[in-house]
Amino acid sequence: MSGDTTYINTKAQEQHRFDAIVIGSGISGGWAAKELCEQGLKTLVLERGRNVVHLKDYPTATMNPWEFPHRGEMPRQFVKDNPLITEAAGFGEDTAHFFIRDKDHPYVQEKPFEWIRGYQVGGKSLIWGRACPRWSQFEFTAPERYGYGIAWPITYEEIAPWYSHAELFAGICGNRDGLEAMPDGEYLPPFDFNCVEKDLQTSLQSKYRDRFMIQGRWAQLTQPTALHLEQGRGRCQARDLCMRGCPFGGYFSSVSSTLPWALRTGNLTIRPYSVVHSIIYDDKKGKAIGVRIVDAQIRQSVDYYSRIVFVNASALNSNLILLHSTSNRFPQGFGNDNGLLGKYVCFQNYRGSVNGDIEGYEDRYYYGRRTAECMMANFRNLHKQDTDFMGGYMAFMGAWRDRGDGQHAEVQVGASYKEAMSEAGAWHVYMYMQGETVPQFNNQVSLSADQKDAWGIPLLVTSVGYVDNDERLLKDFLIQASEMLDSAGVKKINQHDNHWAPGRDIHEMGGCRMGKDPKTSLLNGWNQFHTCKNVFVTDGACMTSTANQSPSILYMALTARAARHAVEELKKGNL
Amino acid sequence: MNRREALSSVALLLGGSIIGAEAFLSGCRPAHKFGEAGLNFSPDDIAYLDEVGETILPATSSPGAKDAKIGEFMHTIVNDCYEEKDQKIFLDGMQQLDDACKKKTGKGFMDCDAQQRHDFLVDLDKESKDYQKKKSDFDRQQDEKAKGNPGYKKEEMPTHYFIMIKQLTLWGYFTSEPGATKALRYVAVPGRYEGCIPYKKGDKAWAT
Numbered sequence: 001m002s003g004d005t006t007y008i009n010t011k012a013q014e015q016h017r018f019d020a021i022v023i024g025s026g027i028s029g030g031w032a033a034k035e036l037c038e039q040g041l042k043t044l045v046l047e048r049g050r051n052v053v054h055l056k057d058y059p060t061a062t063m064n065p066w067e068f069p070h071r072g073e074m075p076r077q078f079v080k081d082n083p084l085i086t087e088a089a090g091f092g093e094d095t096a097h098f099f100i101r102d103k104d105h106p107y108v109q110e111k112p113f114e115w116i117r118g119y120q121v122g123g124k125s126l127i128w129g130r131a132c133p134r135w136s137q138f139e140f141t142a143p144e145r146y147g148y149g150i151a152w153p154i155t156y157e158e159i160a161p162w163y164s165h166a167e168l169f170a171g172i173c174g175n176r177d178g179l180e181a182m183p184d185g186e187y188l189p190p191f192d193f194n195c196v197e198k199d200l201q202t203s204l205q206s207k208y209r210d211r212f213m214i215q216g217r218w219a220q221l222t223q224p225t226a227l228h229l230e231q232g233r234g235r236c237q238a239r240d241l242c243m244r245g246c247p248f249g250g251y252f253s254s255v256s257s258t259l260p261w262a263l264r265t266g267n268l269t270i271r272p273y274s275v276v277h278s279i280i281y282d283d284k285k286g287k288a289i290g291v292r293i294v295d296a297q298i299r300q301s302v303d304y305y306s307r308i309v310f311v312n313a314s315a316l317n318s319n320l321i322l323l324h325s326t327s328n329r330f331p332q333g334f335g336n337d338n339g340l341l342g343k344y345v346c347f348q349n350y351r352g353s354v355n356g357d358i359e360g361y362e363d364r365y366y367y368g369r370r371t372a373e374c375m376m377a378n379f380r381n382l383h384k385q386d387t388d389f390m391g392g393y394m395a396f397m398g399a400w401r402d403r404g405d406g407q408h409a410e411v412q413v414g415a416s417y418k419e420a421m422s423e424a425g426a427w428h429v430y431m432y433m434q435g436e437t438v439p440q441f442n443n444q445v446s447l448s449a450d451q452k453d454a455w456g457i458p459l460l461v462t463s464v465g466y467v468d469n470d471e472r473l474l475k476d477f478l479i480q481a482s483e484m485l486d487s488a489g490v491k492k493i494n495q496h497d498n499h500w501a502p503g504r505d506i507h508e509m510g511g512c513r514m515g516k517d518p519k520t521s522l523l524n525g526w527n528q529f530h531t532c533k534n535v536f537v538t539d540g541a542c543m544t545s546t547a548n549q550s551p552s553i554l555y556m557a558l559t560a561r562a563a564r565h566a567v568e569e570l571k572k573g574n575l
Numbered sequence: 576m577n578r579r580e581a582l583s584s585v586a587l588l589l590g591g592s593i594i595g596a597e598a599f600l601s602g603c604r605p606a607h608k609f610g611e612a613g614l615n616f617s618p619d620d621i622a623y624l625d626e627v628g629e630t631i632l633p634a635t636s637s638p639g640a641k642d643a644k645i646g647e648f649m650h651t652i653v654n655d656c657y658e659e660k661d662q663k664i665f666l667d668g669m670q671q672l673d674d675a676c677k678k679k680t681g682k683g684f685m686d687c688d689a690q691q692r693h694d695f696l697v698d699l700d701k702e703s704k705d706y707q708k709k710k711s712d713f714d715r716q717q718d719e720k721a722k723g724n725p726g727y728k729k730e731e732m733p734t735h736y737f738i739m740i741k742q743l744t745l746w747g748y749f750t751s752e753p754g755a756t757k758a759l760r761y762v763a764v765p766g767r768y769e770g771c772i773p774y775k776k777g778d779k780a781w782a783t
Binding site: 062064065066069070071072073074075076191192193194195197198237238239240362363364365366367368369370371401403404411412413414415417418419421422423424425 | 633764767
């Protein structure tokens, strides 16, 4: 794709009229664009940040460590000015251009909440963690079965084909392990275990019949198919520099995959620098007719019109836009008859980690830098409630070999020390948790009554915190992980609680949840508003519960499924 | 009276020149103290840090820290990334290291030969580690005192300057082009991942 191609479809732009408008260009927005454009809909994608073009806008992608003046660290003044964003996973001198600056995008924290954002075409899909396990039937039914939430309006069986659809296109590597707690998908070959991990898996398997350590299921092209090559993407080169943008297209992002694919249909217009003000609702027609934006550069309001709207602004920004989309029909925010918009915001609990050393394996090493971690599927509260907390947790884990064997030498200066520090050192093993959090009415977001951002949009107020259930789940993970590693011969085991504020996980969800009952949910089983069928929300905001598995691949599946439904309904004249 | 004048008067008193005076005089370079130029490290400061770094990680079968321009690297990081209080520790530490060297060897660091520099830094390294241990005990005690006492103002022992110099040397060297590509093995584009390959003692570690 030519880097300088302007994305503006002039004729449609003049008319400001499209078949579909997609708000946001991240993981779910990119998927909405792809599906809608493929089905022939003239689609406008609105992105509040700058444009990012695959390859052209990856300025650090091929830089060597020594080419960074601070070797990856950020200067003191930058850290002082950006205490929030500099804490984000993956943030550094090499990736800073894909993250916001704190002062540009203020929000109000009633309780500590670290809202990590990446405002550009591609959104956070450029800088995501890329883990892509499937949810199982257990997570879709647990909130209702155990009474900690409302029923999901869809089953695992309904979403499974859409998982396949998303996996085949995005390219997910992984092993087919046959686990009921983490069902198999359409996988490219997995990354190898290293030799320590291989033994760890065998050891854990022999001691815990219900606990499965598996190769990571990750959005990396270990062996691209014709479909990936057609996207212009190639094999993952094991550089492990994904978040800079990949010159090989080795990992999935909107910028490398769905957006260029959608552009090739001729049906896509991307409009960067478009801060969405609100969804425009027509009282007479009884439906949404378009979207009002503020041009981020000239700070003028512009309206765009469409037959359907997909809201994919990222979980909390979608809440913000919807809360700000008021009309005679919806004075409390879009579709918000039951007053639940912005409530039941949840996230995933990443507080616990356990690590230690393992002896031996001095004659073993690895080649290349694996871009995936190993996983352990959830083993808690599957068939029945068997702990003192609700929900489950999965873990990411692995073993790695340190560099430098000089720390214990008698003399730690000079030639022998240098030689020792240039060799491979000890092996270490780690596990960290990704825990479910349980939807709470009081974990919510709202709009500030008096504070606005630079574009005149009210600031988001977050009031989201941990509850006792999170502490109990964390405690269980720390105990179980330590026991497991101990049983496998790991020494010097450390337990760690990082006390992160919610939000640092970058897995915030909910606020506009799906459900069967319009009294207790905003969206139906097709991600449509119960009260306004031509508006769809398919990013993290739609989540009924969080589960323990990573959510992004589910957003892709939900989006593709909703988009297909939208097109069918349009054809039937129902929207 | 400066040193040169002092020496000259000694020489005059003795009725001739002092043997080795030129060498001694060159040892007076710089006439100023290390770190005196503040955050704009002087060329002498950089040359001196290069030598300190080179003593920690000398040229062997692979280049040393001087080849990695370690003095320049320290200059950049201390300026751009260090907190003010740490900048001060570092700047003061530059002269403290030289003073400690004089105390131990009778000579400034730049006047010592490679073996003297090495022996001196081996001792300083141990001293700094003992100090850091005391510091971490002290910091832990302070944490304990602060626990359940929100009004308590924690005291802090400053970091030892040599800990900083050594950390910067290791970090800067092993991420530099000579360090990463000659002392270690650097493969920009591995092309694939292999989980289990043989390793024998002495093989270089991966740089990244």
